[in-house]
Amino acid sequence: MNSRFFSHIEVFVAIARTGSITEAADLLRLSKSNVSQKLVELEQDLDLKLFHRSTRKVGLTQAGQALLEGCSTAVDAVAHARSEIGTPGQQGPEITGVASLGGSNIYLTEYVLPHLKDFFDQFPNIRVRAIGADHPTDRETSGIDLRIRVGAIKDSGVKAYPLKPIERVICAAASAPFSTKSYDHPSQLAGQPVVLREQENTIWSFTQNAEMFQFQTPRPQVLANSYELCVQAALMGHGIAVLARDIVAADIAEGRMVQLLPNWHISPLPVSLTVPHSKLAKPHIKALTTFLVDRLK
Numbered sequence: 001m002n003s004r005f006f007s008h009i010e011v012f013v014a015i016a017r018t019g020s021i022t023e024a025a026d027l028l029r030l031s032k033s034n035v036s037q038k039l040v041e042l043e044q045d046l047d048l049k050l051f052h053r054s055t056r057k058v059g060l061t062q063a064g065q066a067l068l069e070g071c072s073t074a075v076d077a078v079a080h081a082r083s084e085i086g087t088p089g090q091q092g093p094e095i096t097g098v099a100s101l102g103g104s105n106i107y108l109t110e111y112v113l114p115h116l117k118d119f120f121d122q123f124p125n126i127r128v129r130a131i132g133a134d135h136p137t138d139r140e141t142s143g144i145d146l147r148i149r150v151g152a153i154k155d156s157g158v159k160a161y162p163l164k165p166i167e168r169v170i171c172a173a174a175s176a177p178f179s180t181k182s183y184d185h186p187s188q189l190a191g192q193p194v195v196l197r198e199q200e201n202t203i204w205s206f207t208q209n210a211e212m213f214q215f216q217t218p219r220p221q222v223l224a225n226s227y228e229l230c231v232q233a234a235l236m237g238h239g240i241a242v243l244a245r246d247i248v249a250a251d252i253a254e255g256r257m258v259q260l261l262p263n264w265h266i267s268p269l270p271v272s273l274t275v276p277h278s279k280l281a282k283p284h285i286k287a288l289t290t291f292l293v294d295r296l297k
Helices: 005-019 023-027 034-045 062-085 103-121 227-235 247-255 283-296
Strands: 052-053 057-060 099-102 125-133 146-150 156-171 195-197 203-208 211-216 220-223 241-244 257-260 267-276
Touching: 005 023, 005 034, 005 062, 023 034, 034 247, 034 257, 052 283, 057 062, 099 103, 099 283, 103 125, 103 146, 103 227, 103 247, 125 283, 146 156, 146 283, 156 247, 156 283, 195 227, 220 227, 227 247, 241 247, 247 257, 267 283
Parallel strands: 099 125, 099 146, 195 220
Antiparallel strands: 052 057, 146 267, 156 241, 156 257, 156 267, 203 211, 203 267
């Protein structure tokens, strides 16, 4: 396979995965005109129409879908190999670049920012652009190099590095009347107000020894679109919430919140650091990826 054809295939895969020529250009750090030209040349070389084009998005044709299924694994394998080889001879202080890191505000604040001083000591010429959002828009995500993601990863266009899962506890404000009740079993939570995030599963899964119990939360008293709002709503007594142990540990220790059902274990949330395959070979992206995986695993 010649390099010209493969570079065109990389562009094709990026467009197919993002659904946008503009977003593919951002992902590959190429100009939009360059990406468009490579796509035109590929379609001419193959004598196939690969995309249905509209004013905002592009969709795969049947031929395009077949090509994606046949070549995406190869593109990802080459990207992974490039990242493993790296850039010979470049040492920490010599690596330059800006790495965009996305994730929820509270995760970046509590888990990532405390480690960045050590990162900058090792890589003084790499800058980090932190983008915090629980509900990122297409515009916000198109230029992101690395993303902290909570939950299952279904995107085949990224390399996912597992991080330490988020341990959770069920808790409520100490001043709330429902926090003073004695709860021995999750079923006793029925009828109590709850606070939920929009992204959260409405079923809370509990275990105690060999027993498993799934609690279907009622319609929430407060439905929040960010973790910060969820924590504050719980602290103000608006309902019972399932929150990260690390985030509410001080509130529980200082008596502002009460942990309920302490003998029951609630399932932790999986966390991953994801990086698009096309960016894995960039030295500054690889440096930040390796550092974060080591610190947060």
